[in-house]
Amino acid sequence: MTEYGKQLTVTETSIPGLVVFDLPVHGDARGWFKENWQREKMTALGLADFGPVQNNISFNDAVGTTRGIHAEPWDKWVSVATGRIFGAWVDLREGPTFGAVFTTELDPSKAIFVPRGVGNSYQTLEADTAYTYLVNDHWSPTAEYSFLNLADETAGIDWPIPLDQVEISEKDKNHPRLAQVTPIPPKKILIIGANGQLGRALRAEYGDAPHVEYTDRSSLDITAPDLEHARRWRDYSVIINAAAYTKVDLAETAEGRRGAWAANVTAITGLARIATANNITLVHVSSDYVFDGTLDRPYTEDDPLSPLGVYGQTKAAGDQIIATVPKHYIIRTSWVIGDGNNFVRTMATLAQRGINPNVVNDQTGRLTFTTDIAAGIHHLLTTHADHGIYNLTSNGEPHTWADIAKQVFALTGHDPDRITGVTTDDYFAGATAPIAPRPANSILDLTKITEAGFSPSGELQSYPGAEAP
Template sequence: MKQLAVHTTSIPGLLVIDLPLPGDNRGWFKENWQRAKMVEAGLPDFGPVQNNISFNQVEGVTRGIHAEPWDKYISVATGRVFGAWVDLREGPTFGTAYWHEIGPDTAIFVPRGVGNAFQTIEAPAAYTYLVNDHWSEAAQAQYTFLNLADETVAIPWPVPLEKAELSDKDRAHPRLADVVPVPPRRTLVVGGGGQLGRALTTQWTGRADVDVVDRDTLDMSDAASVAAFDFAPYGTIVNAAAYTAVDAAETEQGRRDAWATNVHGVARLVEAARAHRARLVHVSSDYVFDGTAELHTEDEGFSPLGVYGQTKAAGDLAVATLPEHYIARTSWVVGDGNNFVRTMASLAERGIDPSVVSDQLGRLTFTEDLAGAIDHLLEADAPYGTYNVSCDGEVLSWADIAQRVFELVGADPSRVTPVTTAEYYAGKEGIAPRPEHSALDLARIRATGFAPRDQDAALRAYLGA
């Protein structure tokens, strides 16, 4: 008897599964789909939502070749079929063919965009398949077809096609030379108007498969806006949107706004990603911690001090319910727009001598580096989960960084006066608590092959020094 095993094929993502078939004089039994065992064996956790059966009563019944906009898991309950698959996806394996006989002890996982066909070789054959999206006429309109008799792929049908039972539609499908390859699913960037959104736009300049939308197009804090947006084309969603007004979040209205975007909005994106089988990239913050640890790892428990941190922590928990997710946790973000570095450079040039907090410690993260890390995680197909992302190098205080900015723009760094957090905020109301330590442990992102830039080198480049 076969043991459960998963085998790769010449078509990327097309998998052959050996199924145990225990039996006795009464017949046999099989676990046709057993999520826990099969995922552990190497099948993707593809989330089937519909189960179909095609009953074929005579040998030679032939169906296909259809590439569909979902993943498919195939087996038979009775009889045997000759299965054939052709990669119709855009890319170097376009046109690659593979065939395999399927009985009750075999299953095939067919990824989206791979053309699928079969021929009955032992009748009657009950051909079963699970798919991870519901059939609809709109979905059927997205099928890509290939002629069963295409000479290029040269499938060796056991029953010659001139003697087989085919539909008129299947006889009329185009040859490979006339097939438009199935494009990869697109990437959506939410929050394109922010600093990170602009950096991602720059990072992916020249990519035709990326759509960047701003709040006017998709407002994640608005349930109606999310419900009206068509997520179907997207296989990757990058959430670059967030409510980041740390102090304003402590006000009555700010608290509502922070929760609306950072929690409810994120939860809506999670459900959209789940419904459309998309992986989700989300950006987190050092504010999910209270700052008592001098170096924060990805596995540290949440302990937010203020409303902003609480909403970011809640959003992270929502994202973590999605199997295919990346959380990029970052700190002290600097990009294209108003930020601490630009403010210090402006003060230096205008002759203003600031007092800057010296007892909050961390590292800067430039949006260029954050966008690069996100791109790396996606391109490297890194294991899903949380990754700390910031610049590398010496951990500094805000005052240290301000003095370095003054120095790099040609001003006297001694013009910056270091003060404690308590001194800086004395007499001010509505100030959110800040973590004392914001430095992030970067070992996990380094292990994927990404090398964070040194903080000082990045700062120099940003200021053109």
């Protein structure tokens, strides 16, 4: 019999993410009423905001009707409309809880959230039972399912009505035993721009995990008009966009301006639309160039945007677009140094060749190693940090470019006094091509990222780019 008057409460189970809700049911002589799904109240109790898109109803005439065990590639919110069911759930996901079992009875005063990859099965305990489930993906014949036999000895489910006395489909009778079930991998992580400096650092960070997919422009063009049809996006949990137009000076030309807006704004708009529609976490890498560099203190995540040039304008526009995605991380960084051509390697090469360069001494900031960016992104995702903007540079005292050049000369065994510091205006004097304005202050405050538990590196000598090539 349905219990009336309970408070809305949640109970964890032995299977991670599988949670049971007690639902308030209000009844009188006319019948009863309940809020079967109430997003605001239920997410406040810790339920994932899973974004249901389809509502299904299963009606069962006879006591003992048994269905399962099915693991679908979507999350489900299961509740009883009328009658009573016995439910059994088995974790079929990769990981240490593979094979874990949980059972309980559900009536109209209870509901359960079933995360993707957890097998579910139901046995009706009353005639004319109907249960409903909300799912966060549309049913598709191409979706990949997994199944477990209802009588699996390893699971050892104690069915209230023995399986030889109930109505079961032939298909469900012939599902494999647990030993033959291939564990369901997590949703995919897509890394875009995987052949660039940051992309290579992300490859090193994530390795060859089968659920991580690496793409470059040859395999996925994020500026293409049919981007939303390029993948089955519901199979992805995270998109990390490591692709961007970064030719700061060229962006000041007519051709470069078009390229910068196409890559840093138009393409970002497409990714944002896809992430929002498919409940994907979108990670976007931004820049100190979204600021004009006139503050006399480090920039925080909350400072207003004030870009000077075209490149900074496109990055600022991209930030605003990404901020509309419900699940997003904007990683704001500066002075990026990665595997390949970069400032540190250039200075080491000049030192080795005996060249005494002029280097800008009126711009101040911190280097950011791509290994730090990759590790910081990984940290935010795995710790489920609050979504939003995070400044992420390498740590330590801020320096000018000339200061850093002197460090590189010293670290490679050369005289740092061979460096001559010059102003930005003097450095670019006589340039015939357009030159983008640079922020004089590129120092980003790291309080938020460190409070989130990530500690960027701070030693230039620890980075292989400091070595002579």
